Structure formats: structure tokens, C-alpha cells
Amino acid sequence: MKTILFDLDDTLIDTNYRQFSVIKHSIINLGESFNLDYSYYLEFRKRQKVSNSDFVIAHYPLIEIEEFQKAFSANIEHENFLNLDTLLVDSSLLLNISTKYKISLLSLRQNRENGIKQLKSLGIKNIFENIYFIKHQDKYVKASFIENSKLKFDYYIGDSEIDKIAAKSNNILFFGVNSNIHNQEKGLSINEILVKLL
Structure with missing residues (x-):
């Protein structure tokens, strides 16, 4: 066989909606407001062919990218977010x-x-x-x-x-x-x- x-x-x-949701959660927890919608996130990443970190850098230049990456990694495999897949x-x-x-x-x-x-x-x-x-x-x-x-x-x-x-x-x-x-x-x-x- x-x-x-x-x-x-x-x-x-x-997993795209999970990734988007973890980005939103991370940005808000880092003290920024988050007003971007899911369809925009998808279209931007498709068009620009960028990573999640690059997406954040482009839209939230005041966020320390290392802090974002740490927050993202801490939540991306949390059960509550995995349930979005x-x-x-x-x-x-x-x-x-x-x-x-x-x-x-x-x-x-x-x-x-x-x-x-x-x-x-x-x-x-x-x-x-x-x-x-x-x-x-x-x-x-x-x-x-x-x-x-x-x-x-x-x-x-x-x-x-x-x-x-x-x-x-x-x-x-x-x-x-x-x-x-x-x-x-x-x-x-x-x-x-x-x-x-x-």
C-alpha cells in the first residue's frame, strides 16, 4: 500500500481567521486599537505577499515587533483560537x-x-x-x-x-x-x- x-x-x-484573530487580540493587549476587518487582512496579505509580522509593521509602526511576535506565539495554539479553524x-x-x-x-x-x-x-x-x-x-x-x-x-x-x-x-x-x-x-x-x- x-x-x-x-x-x-x-x-x-x-487557519487564516485564527491568525487574524490572534493578531487582533495581540494588538489590543499591547495597547493599540484595532479597526481592520478580516477581508482587508486577507486582501492585503494576498496582494503584498507578506507575513503576519510584516502586516503588523505596515499598520502598527509603534508596536515593538518582538513584543507582538511574543504575544502572537503565546496565543496562536490556544484552544480558543484553534476552535476558529x-x-x-x-x-x-x-x-x-x-x-x-x-x-x-x-x-x-x-x-x-x-x-x-x-x-x-x-x-x-x-x-x-x-x-x-x-x-x-x-x-x-x-x-x-x-x-x-x-x-x-x-x-x-x-x-x-x-x-x-x-x-x-x-x-x-x-x-x-x-x-x-x-x-x-x-x-x-x-x-x-x-x-x-x-
Whole structure:
């Protein structure tokens, strides 16, 4: 049976509203008013192709960016914010895939316990044979994890440059989804990719 490795954030689930909400929460807690709406946030980041930190620098120049980043990191995986994420993947389609492939999940998360809780609440935890949560270090962290763990996969489905590097470095066929905020005009949706693999 062939194997598939999935990324989680912005591949299987949409995290954009969570990110926006954590930015708003952080800015307000740092003493600034926040009057920007979600649609503006999305459009600005898509058009300018910027990170959340760059978004804050552009709109809140008086905020100490290190303080913002600290506040953002402290809250981005809090249960209250994780509950804002929604599924991009059709869970019944993912379940169907799991009958034809061995599927695993690899995600950059600091808090494994909250990650597992989230997968349970979304109804997809038990679909995966293996779930790996590793801490974000640099753009090669996933590549190194796969190589050092001696794990073997036929396909890798993700949304980011980190995912692409991990696949290429380990000779895994990569499918890039179009749900990353910076490349939504390219590629297929997660569900379109899964249909092709069935």
C-alpha cells in the first residue's frame, strides 16, 4: 500500500481567521486599537505577499515587533483560537483515501496536546495512521525530520515552501494545494488532489 504524508495548516484546515484573530487580540493587549476587518487582512496579505509580522509593521509602526511576535506565539495554539479553524478537506473523502493509502500527518506545532484535541474536534484524528507534531525551527525542519526518522512516503501534500523542500529533499512526489494565502491562484484544491489519487 502506498503512503501519503499530509501537512495540516492551510492544507487540510483553513487557519487564516485564527491568525487574524490572534493578531487582533495581540494588538489590543499591547495597547493599540484595532479597526481592520478580516477581508482587508486577507486582501492585503494576498496582494503584498507578506507575513503576519510584516502586516503588523505596515499598520502598527509603534508596536515593538518582538513584543507582538511574543504575544502572537503565546496565543496562536490556544484552544480558543484553534476552535476558529475550519476544514478545507472533505472528511469523507479523506476517510476514503485512508482505505487505499497509509496516511500520516506532519505539522509544525508547539503544543501536541492541543493539536490532538483539535484533530479530534474536527473529526479527522482517527483517520491518520501516524501524527507527527514538530517545533518550527527553520525552513528545513520538516526535511530533516523525515530524513532523520527514516520514514518513507510516496506522496507529500502541503501548501508551503517548507513542505516542498521536505518532499524534494527526501525524493517524495509533491502535490501543492492552492489554499496557501500567497499562492491561491496556483494548483488544485486539497479535494481535487485527493480525487485524482483515488
